[in-house]
Amino acid sequence: MANLFPYLPEELVEIIISRLPADSLVRFKCVNKAWYSYICARINDPLFVAKNLHYAKKKPSESLLLTRASASLLVTRNISASALSHIHAKSLLTSVLIDDDDDGDNNDHIIRCVTEDLSVPLRWSQWLVAYHCDGIICLLKDVYGTEIVLCNPILREYKRLPESNNNAKSFGKFRFAPVAMGFGYDSVASDYKFVRVSFGQVKAEVYSLSTECWRQVKMRKNLILDSTVSDQFYNCLYFQGACYWTMLDPSLGKMIILCFDMCEEVFHIVPFPKVAYYSSLVVWNDSVALFLSSQEAWNSKTTCLEMWVMDDYFDAAKGTAYSPLTKRLVLGPLVDFPLPLRFWKSSDELLLEDGRDEKLLAYNLRTQKLRKVEVDGEINFPYCSYVKSLVSVNGIRKISTYYSRRSKRRRTTQLPK
């Protein structure tokens, strides 16, 4: 194979090329024949794809996936099934690179971003929910999850998932939306999975990209869950091999965090530490954290946000085992009830949605400064992180576990108290 840099040995060339963003690589196929064949070969090499993803994730800058409508269009914020239909067809799925070098130390009150509209195979009017993992975007046509499309906008690949038998049967006359859905990576099997937990008689099913079929997953018999009360209805936090949701467990009469382990395919439950008016899940310093604000806060003009961290993961052998959350931070008082979305930039900077005008804000934990994040147009969920990758949604190119972490999750054998 022709060498792209005649002066450099092959291994070094590969390191350099694997450090390039996936979209640059796809574009560079057009440089000449040598580049074309070199890049095509690399895109089909699972180890290279894994390396490229590894470097893309290591980058200090982070992209946020959100939907954006031109300013003239009205986008409703309320994520209920009926409200969603009002969202205008001209919205775009956009990756926003928050580019900010100054560490929040200067006096700028605005953070500017670079936006890039992603090309996905469905128009906005054709999908309602979006998830993301390793460059694969998972789009759902409706809240029932009847039509699910996986796509990698960089590779221009998409795949429509087959309907599961179970899903079709359980509909009947009345449809119940699933209580939880999510998309993530199983680092043990090197597989991407979509998980759906149905409402009522709690059943869960998993679609695996490598086997290309649906499979039932066991849940605790007596478990009844209700996610409609959650502020994060249909939001799913995927982090290091597990999906997390917040919802109500009527049997406990309590809000809980439901966690699905992508590798073991088991569910875990962690009760909220206290009653909260608003909650949201984020990743903080390599741990999952829960933001809570209390009922009283709603009545006053200012609010304090508490952040509770999951330090330990679960004992896989015991379905119900958990380690309680610990309180780590209290933010505020903040004016006008901003809603925490996610941390960005090594856990110093918290992105928030302004409670009044739904604009993005960034709160620096160190300097305690609140700044505006300027994005053109009306923006909306999913606000998850986005990374450009060469991970294919077609065919099973097994990615070696060599590079794919670290993500072997920490497990404790700690027993429940």
Added chain:
Amino acid sequence: MSSSSTTTTTTRLLMLKASDGVTFEVEEAVATKLGAINNMVEEEGSEDLICLPNVNGKFLGMVLEWCKKHANNNTNSDKGNDEVNKWWDKEFVMDLDQNTLYHLLMAADYLSGTELVDLLTEKVASMIRGKKVEEIRETFKIKSDFLPGQEEEIRKKNSWAFE
């Protein structure tokens, strides 16, 4: 340099000899940041003169300069060290021309200076990423050898079938 006199253990000095005969006297702690030299020291032990026939003096000097900076920065156990190293790395690669960069990269690779290889490959990557195809051809003096129509076809394949 005698300024680091606070350390009580006497630091051993190594002589490194480049391909063009230029020699460098370096503290062992600095030189062993390079995997290849670390191996030689561990294997051969007593040897104080190390010959490096694949690296010439100019680039060996640059690699050692980088090692020294990082070794010095790491001795003060400040939290700001990472920041200092990052800032210094940025300066180090800022004005390198393509030719120097390649030679330095090969020297770093030969000497198994993993961190330096990371830094330099990242630098080369930063010269490429985000560029247009035409700019890549210009930067690396490459001519397109596609037949008429072929390039167009590849571009088409890179867009959605229904676009």
